[in-house]
Every structure is written in structure tokens, then in C-alpha cells.
Amino acid sequence: MSAPAQRDPGLQPERTSLAWRRTLLALVVVDLLIWRSWAHDVGAASGGGADLSGVSVLTAMAATMVLAGCVWVRGHELRRGTAEAPAVLVRCAAAAVVALAGSTVAALALAR
Template sequence: MGATHAPARDPGLQPERTALAWRRTVMSAIIASVLIWRGWIQALAGTQTAAESASLIGQGSPAHIVGLGICAVVASVTTIILVMCSVVRIRLLHAGVGVLESSAHITVPTLMVRTASAAIVALALATMCAMALGI
């Protein structure tokens, strides 16, 4: 009995689809981060009208501004983490397309999956907190 070889891997468009999905995720994270930062900067500058301030409890208070600042920092850190994860994943896929013989060589590292998942959850929580604070 001879050793059997796995058939050559045909990645098709999988690397391109994955790269596009990562880019959409990063774009969404950047947009959320920018909106949170914009809300924090506006809160710092006090650009809200008196009617808006009266309608939202605690608007413009130091706690409100600190809360938005924390949300902005969390959003920035998670966005940077997602950008790094996407760059690593896209490079892995594009570097291995021509030389890989099986899909086992391009499996996603567990640490990267956990890191990206935690970053997305943290960004979602920061966004919800910022929305609750009235951005």
C-alpha cells in the first residue's frame, strides 16, 4: 500500500472573500470609533444646545465626559486590535494561496480568534455605553 497524497488545494475565491469580510469589519469598527470620539469631543467643547442638555439627564457633567472618554479609548484600542488581526489574517491567506497543499496550513490561530472576538465584544459594549451617555 502506497502513501496517499491529499489532492492539491484549490482555494478559489476564499482568500478574497475573507479579506473583504475583515475589511468590512475594520471599517465598521473605525466608523464606530470615530463617532464615539466625535461625541466625546463635542461633550468636551460643550457644543450642545440648552434644549438638548435639558432633555438628557447628566449631559455635560464631568461623569458624562469621563464616561465618553473611556468609551473613546476602548473603541480606539479595540479598533487597533482588529486592524492588526485583519492584517495578519489577510497576509496569511494571500501568502499561502500558491504554496499550500491543504487547508490545514491556513487555519486561524486560536489566540487570534479569541482576541478578535474579545475586541468586537468590547467595541460593541463601548458603543452601547456611548449611546446610553447620549452621543
């Protein structure tokens, strides 16, 4: 058997890395909007709503940190070679995005 041929990736790894970074930037923007909503709830002294908004803030922050770790790992993998992303990395990123979406919906529902 012969060794598999090396393929020329062109700019694909760079485009992939930029796409992961854009996703992270979008999540940071959503985090900031959730923080703003929470700060408004705390400033209005709305009681239980502020506590639930705080849970949304913590969930969003944790999801963004997980995705930031995924972006960092994937960036290093792309610099080393052209291998596809490991399934666990994609699953972690997807879970982080779903968690952030849930916390965004919760923050919107709690906004008055």
C-alpha cells in the same frame, strides 16, 4: 500515507480578506461616532460624563487597533496559503468586537 491533496481555493481567500477589511471599516466608523459623542460631551463641559465618554473612546480605539492587527495578520496568512485562521486570532477579533460593542453602548448611554 500519501500527502494531502492541494485544494483549489478559488476566490475564497480574497473574499475572506475583504470581509475582514469590511469589519474593520465598520469598526472605524463606530469609533468616529464615539469620538464625536465624546467631543460633544467635552464641548458641553458635562463633567463626569466627559470622563466616562473618554474611557469609551479609549476602549473603542484599543479594540479597533487589536482588530486592525488581526486583519493584517490574517491578510498575510491568506496570501501565504489557505490555512484556516488560528483560534487565538479569531478569539482576539471577537474580543475586540465585543469590547467595541460595550464601549458603543456606554457612549450611547452617556449621550444626553
